[in-house]
Amino acid sequence: MAHLNISNVTLSFGGLKALSNVDMKIEPGLITSIIGPNGAGKTSMLNCVSGFYHPTKGDIFYKEKKLTHASPHQVSNMGISRAFQNLELFSGLSVLDNLLLARHQNLKYSFLHAVFFYGKASRIEAENRGFVEGIIDFMELEPYRKSLVGNLSYGVQKKVEVARALTLAPDILLLDEPMAGMNQEEKEDIVRFVMDIQKERGITVVLVEHDLGVVMDISDKIYVLDFGEVIGSGTPEEVAQNPKVIEAYIGEE
Amino acid sequence: MSKNDHLLEYSIPQLLRWRVKETPKRPALREKDFGIWNAYTWEDYYDHVRKTALGLKAVGLKKEDTIAIISDNIPELLFVAIGAHSIGAISAGIYQTSMPAEIAQILQYLKVKAVFCDNQEQVDKVLDVRDQIPNVRKVIFEDPRGMREYMSDDWFIDIQDLYKMGEKEHARDPDLFESLVDQGKPDDPCHLCLTSGTTGLPKGTIMTHKNYINMGVQITEVDPLEPTDEYVSFLPFAWIGEQMNSFGVAMATGITINFPESVETAMSDLKEIGPHFMFGAPRIYETIRSEIWLKIDQSYWLNKLLYNYFIKVGIKAAGFNMTGKPMPLGLKIKSWLGTQMIIRPLINQIGLMRLRRAYTGGAALGPELFTFYQAIGVNLKQIYGQTEITGIAYMHRDGDVRPETVGKPLPGTECKIADDGEILSKSASVSPGYYDLPEKSAEALEGGWLHSGDAGFIDDNGHLVVIDRLSDVMHNNREEMFSPMFLENALKFSPYIKEAVIYGDKEDFVACLINIDPIVVGKWAEDRGISFTTYMDLSSKPEVAELMMEQVLDVNSRAEKEHFKIKRFALLYKLLDVDDGELTKTGKIRRKFVQERYQNLYEALYDESINTKEVEASFQYQDGQSNIVKTSIAFYTVKGAK
Numbered sequence: 001m002a003h004l005n006i007s008n009v010t011l012s013f014g015g016l017k018a019l020s021n022v023d024m025k026i027e028p029g030l031i032t033s034i035i036g037p038n039g040a041g042k043t044s045m046l047n048c049v050s051g052f053y054h055p056t057k058g059d060i061f062y063k064e065k066k067l068t069h070a071s072p073h074q075v076s077n078m079g080i081s082r083a084f085q086n087l088e089l090f091s092g093l094s095v096l097d098n099l100l101l102a103r104h105q106n107l108k109y110s111f112l113h114a115v116f117f118y119g120k121a122s123r124i125e126a127e128n129r130g131f132v133e134g135i136i137d138f139m140e141l142e143p144y145r146k147s148l149v150g151n152l153s154y155g156v157q158k159k160v161e162v163a164r165a166l167t168l169a170p171d172i173l174l175l176d177e178p179m180a181g182m183n184q185e186e187k188e189d190i191v192r193f194v195m196d197i198q199k200e201r202g203i204t205v206v207l208v209e210h211d212l213g214v215v216m217d218i219s220d221k222i223y224v225l226d227f228g229e230v231i232g233s234g235t236p237e238e239v240a241q242n243p244k245v246i247e248a249y250i251g252e253e
Numbered sequence: 254m255s256k257n258d259h260l261l262e263y264s265i266p267q268l269l270r271w272r273v274k275e276t277p278k279r280p281a282l283r284e285k286d287f288g289i290w291n292a293y294t295w296e297d298y299y300d301h302v303r304k305t306a307l308g309l310k311a312v313g314l315k316k317e318d319t320i321a322i323i324s325d326n327i328p329e330l331l332f333v334a335i336g337a338h339s340i341g342a343i344s345a346g347i348y349q350t351s352m353p354a355e356i357a358q359i360l361q362y363l364k365v366k367a368v369f370c371d372n373q374e375q376v377d378k379v380l381d382v383r384d385q386i387p388n389v390r391k392v393i394f395e396d397p398r399g400m401r402e403y404m405s406d407d408w409f410i411d412i413q414d415l416y417k418m419g420e421k422e423h424a425r426d427p428d429l430f431e432s433l434v435d436q437g438k439p440d441d442p443c444h445l446c447l448t449s450g451t452t453g454l455p456k457g458t459i460m461t462h463k464n465y466i467n468m469g470v471q472i473t474e475v476d477p478l479e480p481t482d483e484y485v486s487f488l489p490f491a492w493i494g495e496q497m498n499s500f501g502v503a504m505a506t507g508i509t510i511n512f513p514e515s516v517e518t519a520m521s522d523l524k525e526i527g528p529h530f531m532f533g534a535p536r537i538y539e540t541i542r543s544e545i546w547l548k549i550d551q552s553y554w555l556n557k558l559l560y561n562y563f564i565k566v567g568i569k570a571a572g573f574n575m576t577g578k579p580m581p582l583g584l585k586i587k588s589w590l591g592t593q594m595i596i597r598p599l600i601n602q603i604g605l606m607r608l609r610r611a612y613t614g615g616a617a618l619g620p621e622l623f624t625f626y627q628a629i630g631v632n633l634k635q636i637y638g639q640t641e642i643t644g645i646a647y648m649h650r651d652g653d654v655r656p657e658t659v660g661k662p663l664p665g666t667e668c669k670i671a672d673d674g675e676i677l678s679k680s681a682s683v684s685p686g687y688y689d690l691p692e693k694s695a696e697a698l699e700g701g702w703l704h705s706g707d708a709g710f711i712d713d714n715g716h717l718v719v720i721d722r723l724s725d726v727m728h729n730n731r732e733e734m735f736s737p738m739f740l741e742n743a744l745k746f747s748p749y750i751k752e753a754v755i756y757g758d759k760e761d762f763v764a765c766l767i768n769i770d771p772i773v774v775g776k777w778a779e780d781r782g783i784s785f786t787t788y789m790d791l792s793s794k795p796e797v798a799e800l801m802m803e804q805v806l807d808v809n810s811r812a813e814k815e816h817f818k819i820k821r822f823a824l825l826y827k828l829l830d831v832d833d834g835e836l837t838k839t840g841k842i843r844r845k846f847v848q849e850r851y852q853n854l855y856e857a858l859y860d861e862s863i864n865t866k867e868v869e870a871s872f873q874y875q876d877g878q879s880n881i882v883k884t885s886i887a888f889y890t891v892k893g894a895k
Contacts, residue, residue, distance in 0.1 A: 133287035143517040145288065192399075199401060 469505030563591030
């Protein structure tokens with residue numbers, strides 16, 4: 001049974017079809033990549049899953065729960081979190097605060113507890129800090145714990161963005177071009193993290209990425225989008241030999 | 254005979270056991286993990302050593318077998334090392350930055366039977382050369398991250414599993430460990446320390462328990478430490494400098510060793526701990542000085558004003574403090590005021606406020622830096638010694654810090670200058686020799702004296718002065734002698750210069766290649782609106798060249814002899830780097846290698862008709878990839894030098 005079942009999804013903006021009749025099955029514990037030329041609808045697909053857009057037609061199921069019309073926070077509560085292509089962090093807060101803030105939904109204590117900060121409040125805060133420290137350790141962000149996000153390099157901010165998605169303890173992590181704008185060394189670093197996220201933490205990863213080398217190396221399954229349609233899917237080897245995919249990427253001979 | 258001489262009767266594990274009896278509940282080690290400092294008491298320390306020792310025995314490590322350690326500084330590294338010592342095995346440190354081929358060579362040479370790695374990065378390097386190291390029977394790792402796929406292979410073992418095996422052995426025979434520890438003798442070899450390898454493949458220096466403990470006892474004889482004192486462990490363990498503290502000083506005094514969260518956080522962890530003593534290579538002190546310099550530069554006008562005034566006062570006061578002369582009252586008051594108003598808050602920012610003593614060793618430090626640190630109230634002192642004499646044999650005494658010397662011998666150390674000017678020393682810390690190199694050992698220990706290979710003399714105050722490596726001293730073609738290291742240090746005192754390579758052996762004049770300091774010069778360029786992209790680009794700016802010309806002229810103006818003056822220089826397009834083999838792991842220049850690598854620049858330096866030259870710059874990245882870039886490099890002639 002697929003983890004995430006996207007069936008027959010169409011997304012239109014007026015007359016423009018960003019996605020048309022897209023079918024995808026995201027299997028648990030694997031890295032599934034979505035690739036395609038610019039404007040193919042990759043980010044739109046992620047937006048539909050994470051509840052920012054709602055499909056005009058078709059349905060999205062997560063473990064048999066329908067989330068076609070769920071709002072972003074409902075999707076996130078179900079265990080699907082997302083790291084954005086364009087960073088969506090609070091640049092005036094420290095790395096630690098950014099990550100702690102992402103855990104706000106786990107802070108279940110009363111106003112009174114909070115005012116006096118005793119018992120439940122301090123215990124829950126400590127638990128949350130402990131969890132966040134685990135993520136900081138995992139993403140190797142120790143040197144930046146107390147630095148303001150706005151002062152960090154782009155590569156590190158990207159890591160913080162991924163870390164923030166992880167603090168929600170998701171089952172599925174949606175990564176939108178985590179390697180865009182990075183140099184070779186930073187890319188290799190992120191690849192290692194993506195693989196560790198899958199292998200060590202057992203999180204299902206959905207990756208949208210332009211760097212084909214990376215995608216071919218680490219994906220278990222690939223979907224290729226072009227003009228909003230799935231033109232090929234399968235293992236990296238299958239996709240690499242698919243004539244339609246070759247045509248979309250390097251044009252017709 | 255001092256009150257601590259009885260410690261020399263112990264091996265390291267026996268001394269650890271003695272510490273447990275004395276102060277079982279005091280923190281011995283502390284490690285920052287998940288943002289929190291966690292302590293191991295002496296009791297915990299000993300428990301972990303026992304588990305590790307018996308675990309190592311269970312996986313087949315025997316007396317006199319060698320276990321290599323490739324790891325960042327973590328408590329487990331000491332558990333493994335001292336665990337090995339407990340069963341009579343020998344530890345050996347390998348630098349974490351070593352490439353696989355180098356690791357294979359060392360593992361073969363030292364006939365290593367097991368390897369301890371902290372994480373997958375190091376494990377992968379060992380795995381890379383597995384077919385070349387048939388002697389290695391086990392690879393122990395600490396961090397299981399990324400190791401999942403290796404677990405089916407019983408070549409690897411998680412340290413947690415090793416602990417469990419050790420626990421099982423202990424349950425089976427509760428007296429076994431104690432009887433093994435009892436068998437150790439102070440003169441047994443316990444560690445193989447690699448020499449820095451300025452001239453070829455490193456040699457494995459055999460170190461005994463007594464070598465380390467004697468070193469710890471003698472240094473604290475001069476500079477006592479309290480058991481409540483803190484030390485931050487951030488030097489590479491493979492370097493004698495770190496072993497001096499973790500095996501020698503810590504065992505002899507019972508101080509607490511603090512392990513940073515990661516290599517990158519070492520400096521901020523240092524600030525959190527506020528150590529009482531510190532040890533480092535000159536590079537560390539140069540970096541901290543630049544940091545202070547930058548902090549002040551970025552500060553607001555009042556701070557700058559106060560700093561600039563009081564640093565001058567401090568330097569004046571340092572002159573009195575360093576020589577132990579009484580200070581005039583006026584200066585005393587001003588210096589006190591400066592310390593309270595600006596110096597203390599400043600050094601608190603870096604974590605040096607509680608520091609009673611800081612030591613520099615491994616290479617020479619510019620005299621101006623001593624004065625600078627003394628001026629900001631950091632008691633920085635030079636120590637001198639080779640790996641073969643457990644890193645230290647000579648040291649400055651409080652109130653007698655003379656920057657041009659390396660101080661007086663430690664108690665129990667004898668010093669002699671050979672007829673050819675070589676420094677010879679003798680003490681209980683001298684190593685019995687090199688591993689498997691009887692000829693080299695005999696050479697180094699000829700006549701019962703340790704031959705340092707350094708030229709030096711003893712001055713009128715009884716201080717030892719080191720000139721340079723005997724083999725490095727240069728003569729120009731008029732047979733006038735000069736020391737390249739001395740001139741390089743003079744240049745490196747400029748905050749704008751990171752590294753310099755002096756030439757001039759059998760030539761008409763002295764010339765040099767300069768590495769600008771990317772941070773300080775970068776800031777300088779920014780302030781002047783000079784735009785730049787990479788290090789290479791910044792180095793090639795004419796404005797930067799002018800700045801460097803000023804620095805060289807300044808050094809020339811202070812030259813003691815006419816033939817010390819630098820006549821030609823060029824700015825190198827890349828920083829000299831350990832990965833490229835240009836520096837040793839401790840940051841010393843590998844002169845011969847550098848000369849060969851930049852032969853074309855060397856030739857141009859001595860051809861005064863050349864002003865610019867096209868060169869192909871090759872880079873090697875940490876992952877082993879390399880890249881070639883074409884660039885042009887300019888050569889400058891300094892006025893006023895012959």
